[in-house]
Amino acid sequence: MFDRLHLKKNILFWILPVLVLSTILTFFSPFWYIASVKEVVWENGVLYGVDEWDGKLRLFGCDANGHNAWIDTIYTMDDVNTIFYSVSDIEIDENGICNLLLQPQEVTDINNFLYLQYDINEKQIIHSETIGNNQQADVYAEKKLSDGIWTVTADGSVWLSPNNGEKTLVFSNNGEMVSQNNTVYTFGNDGLYFYNADDDKCYVIDYTSKQVSPAENIPFAKSISSYGDLYSMNQMEDGTWTATFYTTDGKLSPMVVGKSQNVLVWLSSPPVQTLKKICMTAGILLIAIFSIKLIVRKIRRTFPTALKIICFSIPMLLVFCFGFEMYIQNFLKDDVENRLYTQMYYTASSLKQQISTQMDFSSKGNVDSHNILYAQYMLNGIYDRNGTIMYNTEDIVGNVSVFGYENNSFYSRDAGSLSCASSTTYGYPTEEAVLRDIVEKKTPAKSIERYYNFGRCLSVYYPILENQEVVGVIRVIYPEINITYEMMDELINVVQNIFVFLLVMIVFLTIICFLLLRPLKKIKHALTDFSVGIDLDEPPKEGNGTEIKEMTNLFYHMTINIREHLQHIDQLERAYEPYIPQSLISLLRENDIRDVTPADETTMNDAAILIIDAQDFSKAVSKAGPQEMFQFVNRVLQELTASVEDAGGTVIQFTDTGLYAFFPNNPDQALQAAIAAQKALQSISLTLAGKEISFGSGIVCGDLRIGIIGDEERMEIRAVSSEMMFAQSLQKISSTYHLGVLIDEDTMERLDQVMENIRLFGFINDAKKQIYEVFDGQKSDIVMLKSITKADFEAGVRYFQAGAYTMAKDCFIRVLRKNKDDLAAGRYLLLCGEQAEMKEKGRNLFE
Structure with a gap:
């Protein structure tokens, strides 16, 4: 019978909690937070971009509001010597291929870029190569157009180099047309756009007229500064604008101008994918839980003690190792940080000496003046405006940048950056307080800060002084992720040595445990033999110790007493079995016949009730002798009982020449038993005192109440229900008219087998219910x-x-x-x- 209660228990106590846990575990999975998105493009209703965070570059695609997103890691910095790249350009072609140009951030060779091709449909990189970079160090941006090459220099001026002509100045960032605080120069479809921080407005230099005018075609819904500090803008071929902003929490977030109201800080996957992930997580958890339950059920009684010790020791060993690893890691981390801070201070001091003797930080100077060095400060060198290394410093550690200080503002001196816009406001907003403190105190400082592209970093700030006044600041940063890589080898060696030592100790303790438990193991085997019925002829022989011998003798005498007691119980059970079968005792939810008491009762739902009995037996009894009567009754009941039990039924009680039986929710078995009983009775003589005895059978499906009646000294089992009374009526009609098995309409509908030898017999209850006769068991x-x-x-x-x-x-x-x-x-x-x-x-x- 299908156990609905067991299914309900599994659903309530396992499946539903696992689904809830899977939903909680999956809740954060469909959401990806983005922290540093420098470049984005809008193509066919999809926003594509690359997020930079903790040494990873992740390409993503989503709609304008960040929904229905996918994300894939295209580059990972997994070693201290691995190059970290930053996105310089991104483009999607008509074949769904994403072309990425990545600029190196932590290498000395600044002239080599990494070019990637990523298949968006297949979600994989299909091409990768290193290409040269011919852009000069003092160039912020340039693009080749039909009339020549347009160039934006570090001071914010715009130049045009015609195809056949001399270089001319298109826009001089001298403050005459607009203020000098300009940034985010972008080549659009019809002109060169830039953002003026003082006016909080975008301007455009028309490609044809070369005139500067306010840009009216960028559909920001509110003021630009209300979104954050503008970092970049891009115009698509269809005129759509994308932009990225520094937000107040220090992140670099994108938006599609005019299609989304706010910048995107997180992406969400499609609902179907989320549902699939919940179901997959739930399935994995359920498989793991039930597998563990199955393993524990199989081995909990036979698990060797020594193996238990090992299995207990290994988790403890791992906990100890991990705890010790954290202690070692913290110790090594402090040591590495102190060493790195010393090297970073040396790096900043060495560069400060070179800058003080070779460069003038008191003035930003003119772009054509050759006495001003536009430099890239990275790792171990300073580069001139053409990207050629000018100065080397030994043992430089970290990523180095230099800021010039003028008119109470800081300006970047790195290659490829603008020196006209205040870096503390439009380039590095989170560092302004630190830089101001350096200017005020005029002394170096160190800190731990989080950067949008490098994550948590060690930072060193070193002032550049001229005439005891700060004219610039050197910043050296070193990512914490590199610290982990540096100390990993040493940490692994230490932990390995500890693990080997503890493993040797476990093996040693296991051997000692095995030797100590060997005598008890033989006692265990003897107990196992006794539990399966193998008698002990003599006490187990083991050990020379008095304690072990005493234990084995006590065990042997205990087994003798237990065996005699079990034999007595077995004799009692065999004696009680014919009167109250074990199946009925179990049905009453008791384990032993001694636990059964009057008034114990239970209900069988949807049981098939079978009644087989004889007609006019009392008249024949009055003419027959006692011996003849009892022989006849016993012969008949033996055949009927065998037919019922062979079909899987349970006899509730006996009548004079018949029985009542039930089959749990299985009318097919009841009909099989009734047909078998009819055929069995044909093989014996049914004549008593010269009178032919006619037997009949009736089957009805319904609820049946079974209970114990009597008192403590004398008890019997009885069953009552309206369906049983109906089955009695069918049995009487069957025996009266010498019929086969009578069943009602409900029983026939529940039969799984198709009966051929069956006929409609009549109607009852004003034709509401039909009665059928199954005559398959007759002659x-x-x-x-x-x-x-x-x-x-x-x-x-x-x-x-x-x-x-x-x-x-x-x-x-x-x-x-x-x-x-x-x-x-x-x-x-x-x-x-x-x-x-x-x-x-x-x-x-x-x-």
Whole structure:
């Protein structure tokens, strides 16, 4: 029977909690926070970009609001010597190929860029190569157009180099047209756009007229500064604008201008993907839980003690190692940080000496003046405006940048950056307080800060002084992730040595444990043999110690007493079994017959109730002798009981010559038992005192209440239900008319097997329920005759029920002509010929 209670328990205590846990675990998975997105493009309704964070570059795609997103890591910095790149340019072609140009951030060779091709449809990199960079160090941006090469220099001026002509100045950032605080120069479709921080407005230099005018075609919904500090802008071919902003929390976030109201700080995956992930997580958890339960169930009684010690020791060993690893890691980290800070101070001091002797930080100077060095400060050198290394410093550690200080503002002196816009406001907003403190105190400082592209870093700030005044600041940063890589080798060696030592100790303790437990192991084997019925002929022989010998002798005598007690219990159980079967005791939710008490009861839902009994047995008993009667009864009950038990049923109680039985929710088994019983009775003599005894069977499905009646000294099992009384009525009719097995309409509908030897027998309850006769278990000649007359008999029953007695009479006459022994057809024929008032009463053959 299908255990609904067990299923409900599994759903409530396992499946639902696992689904809730999976939902919680998956809640943060569909959301990806983005922290440093420098370049984005808008293509066919999809926003593509690259996020830089903690040594990883992640390419993503989403709609304008960050929904229906996907994300994939395209580059990972997994070693201290691995090059870290920053996105310089991104482009999507018509074939769905994303072209990426990555600029190195932590290498001395600043002239080599990394070019990647990523297939968006297949989500994989299809090409990678290193290409040269010919851009000069003092060039912020340049683009080749039809009239020549447009160039934006570090001071914010715009130059045009015609194809066949001399270089001309298009826009001089001298403060005459707009203020000098300009940044974010972008080549658009119709002109060169830039952002003026003082006006909080974008301007455009028309490619044709070369005139500067306010840009009216960038559809910001509110003031630009309200989104954050503008970092970059891009115009697509269809005119759509994208932009990235420094937000107040120090992140670099993108937006599609005019299509999204705010910058994107996180992306969300499609709902279907989220649901799949929840289901997958739940499935994995359920498989893991039930696998562990199965393993524990299989080995919990046979798990060797030594192996238990090992399995207990290994987690403790791992916990100890990890705890010790954290202690070692913290110790090594402090040591590495102190060493790095010393080297970073040396780096800043060396560069400060070179800058003080070679460069003038008191003035930004003119772009054409060759006495000003536009430099890139990285790792171990200073580069001139052409990207050629000018100065080397030994043992430089970290990523180095230089800021010039003028008019209470800081300006970047790195290659490829603007020196006209205040860096503390539009380039490095989180550092302004630190830089101001350096200017005020005029002394070096160190700190730990988080950068949008490098993550957490060690930072050293070193002032550049001229005439005791600060004219610039050197900043050296070193990512914490590199510190981890540097100390990993040494940490692994230390932990390995500790692990090997502890592992040797575990092996040693295991051997000692095995030797100590060896005597007990033999006792365990003897106990195992005894538990499966193998008698002990003599005490187990083990050990020379007095304690072990005493233990084995006590164990041997204990087994003898237990064996005698179990034999006595077994004899009692065999003696009680014929009176109250174990199956009925279990049905009453008891483990032992001694626990059964009067008034114990239970309900069997949807049970198939089978009743088999004889007709007019009491009349035959009065004429038969006691010995003949008991022999007849025992012979009949043996056949009936065997038929029921072979079919999987349980006998509730016996009658004079019959029994009551039930089959849990299985009418097919009940019908099989009834048919088998009819065939078995045909093999024995059913004559008692010269009278032929007729047996009948009835089957009904429904609820059955089973309980114990009597008192503590004398108890019996009884079953009651309205369905059982109905089955008694069917059994009496079956035996009266020498029929097969009578079943009701509900029982027939529940049968899985298709019965051929079955016929409609009648109606009860004003034609609301039909009764059927299964005659498969009768003698073969009777089966044949009833099969031949089946159609006429069923037609006669229906005519009789409808009140068409004449037509019913004709049908039953045809039945009796072929099968004169069909007592039911004869009874129906008799009822058809009675008076009208008797017919109305006789319509129910079952009264």
